[in-house]
Amino acid sequence: MLACLGVALQAVPPARSARLGWIALAVAMVVVASVRCLTDAKTGLDLAVTALLIGVVLTVGREVLIRRAWPAGSFVVAIAVVTAVGIYGRSHRLAEIAETADRPLQPDVVYYQQQALATANPFAAGYKSPLWPALHSPLVRLMVDRDLAMRLLSWAFGILMLPAVAVGMGRLFEPLVGVIVAGLLAADTFLIDLCTQGLREELGICLWMAVLVLLFEQRQFTWKRTLAAGMTAGILLLLRNTDLPVLMVLLGYALIRARTPLPRILAGLALPLAIVAPFYVNQYRAYGDPFYLEKRDARYHANLEFRSRGAPPGLTMPTEAEYARDLYAGEPLSPAAYLFAYHDAREIVANQWNGLRRVLLGDPFAADFSLWLRLACAAGVVATLLRPGQRFAGLFVAGSVLGIRAHLMAIGHFEQRLLLPVMVIWLAAGWWLITAGVRAGLGRWVVYTQHVGRDEGRGTRDEGQED
Numbered sequence: 001m002l003a004c005l006g007v008a009l010q011a012v013p014p015a016r017s018a019r020l021g022w023i024a025l026a027v028a029m030v031v032v033a034s035v036r037c038l039t040d041a042k043t044g045l046d047l048a049v050t051a052l053l054i055g056v057v058l059t060v061g062r063e064v065l066i067r068r069a070w071p072a073g074s075f076v077v078a079i080a081v082v083t084a085v086g087i088y089g090r091s092h093r094l095a096e097i098a099e100t101a102d103r104p105l106q107p108d109v110v111y112y113q114q115q116a117l118a119t120a121n122p123f124a125a126g127y128k129s130p131l132w133p134a135l136h137s138p139l140v141r142l143m144v145d146r147d148l149a150m151r152l153l154s155w156a157f158g159i160l161m162l163p164a165v166a167v168g169m170g171r172l173f174e175p176l177v178g179v180i181v182a183g184l185l186a187a188d189t190f191l192i193d194l195c196t197q198g199l200r201e202e203l204g205i206c207l208w209m210a211v212l213v214l215l216f217e218q219r220q221f222t223w224k225r226t227l228a229a230g231m232t233a234g235i236l237l238l239l240r241n242t243d244l245p246v247l248m249v250l251l252g253y254a255l256i257r258a259r260t261p262l263p264r265i266l267a268g269l270a271l272p273l274a275i276v277a278p279f280y281v282n283q284y285r286a287y288g289d290p291f292y293l294e295k296r297d298a299r300y301h302a303n304l305e306f307r308s309r310g311a312p313p314g315l316t317m318p319t320e321a322e323y324a325r326d327l328y329a330g331e332p333l334s335p336a337a338y339l340f341a342y343h344d345a346r347e348i349v350a351n352q353w354n355g356l357r358r359v360l361l362g363d364p365f366a367a368d369f370s371l372w373l374r375l376a377c378a379a380g381v382v383a384t385l386l387r388p389g390q391r392f393a394g395l396f397v398a399g400s401v402l403g404i405r406a407h408l409m410a411i412g413h414f415e416q417r418l419l420l421p422v423m424v425i426w427l428a429a430g431w432w433l434i435t436a437g438v439r440a441g442l443g444r445w446v447v448y449t450q451h452v453g454r455d456e457g458r459g460t461r462d463e464g465q466e467d
Helices: 002-011 017-039 042-064 074-098 107-118 131-142 146-172 175-188 189-194 201-216 223-241 239-256 262-287 292-308 322-324 335-341 345-360 371-386 392-403 402-408 417-464
Strands: none
Touching: 002 017, 002 042, 002 074, 002 107, 042 074, 042 392, 074 146, 074 189, 074 201, 107 131, 107 146, 107 239, 107 335, 146 175, 146 201, 175 417, 189 201, 189 371, 201 223, 201 239, 201 335, 201 392, 201 417, 223 239, 223 262, 239 262, 262 292, 292 335, 322 417, 335 371, 345 371, 345 392, 345 417, 371 392, 371 402, 371 417, 392 402, 392 417
16 A cells, blocks of 8 residues: 555655655655554554545645646556555455454365465476466465465455556556556455455456557567567466467467567467476376366366256266266366367357357456446447457457357356456456547537537627628
């Protein structure tokens, strides 16, 4: 919170000199730290919020009310305020969970904790992402409360994703869109609770913002930019390997669109695969199959779907006792076989359309968005496909949804948290369209009023001449 105050004070210089901003920040830090030591964390947090509000009102209010102009650093101040809102709600939620005696971790987080205690290897073989347990390994070994340790990084990235979204969407669309989307995420009660559960979704959003900015903020690609995009994409694959198809589509589209030389295109596409390759080597050593993780997940979805509707011909299902012991019971199944071998063409096409339609209309997202905003976001995603500068948004939504995800959404077996990056792009596309429409309408209104004013002035002069 004090860091947000420092950013806000330095974004808009005080009346006399920038030195006053540093002095105000130092005084606020001393006061807040003293109150925190004498009382408790909640009081310190509330005082930090008060200091932030006072700092923003004094710096921005002077420019707006006295000089009657928005300060040059208003975008930075807005990001600081939105981040502070996120800090306040998320910190209170984390404190509530930390003070609760009965606060079991979700099964996924229990697995991450076990892996973190076993190894700090970011390429370690296992049933889930190897990067997330590796990041937690130092925390769970140093902290006494290991369950709380598994929640801290999720909470931290839940805060960090707010300025990341504001900056990322602000650069790729426009600053106002970035601030609006980040503000919606900061106040979303589902996200406030999610970031205290110890899951990896918030880090995924931060990495996606970095990848998208590297790929689409500029048209040209130097070797440095290509390698940076490829390395960030590789780290993202270590966090969630199911993002591979959409990553390859966006990376290839960005490099080809920029007319990048073929060697650089091949290097950009190969680098993420090279970064994630050690994980698949370890999977082969541990399970005898480099794609054991993907096949195991496909078996889980097949068990979940076909237990209720009956097994299709050629698919062996586990017994009730085996399924009760292990939801993944049964021979590992290829994702392609699960989707195409055990569903007819008509069902596949229908499920793909239904899944994509549901995402475009915002049905999988837990936030209570109005019908008009949902329609605007759906129209915005479609509109981005018509503009080369924003086409990445439509490709991102389609590439992230079509395939296994669309099928699972159509049959109701897909979690909303896995679509958080899609929700961010969906909201950004909608607000981009809304702001463009409002701006165009205001522009036409200004032109109309000026035209009417000129006509009235001309009519007055004509009447005077007649008299």
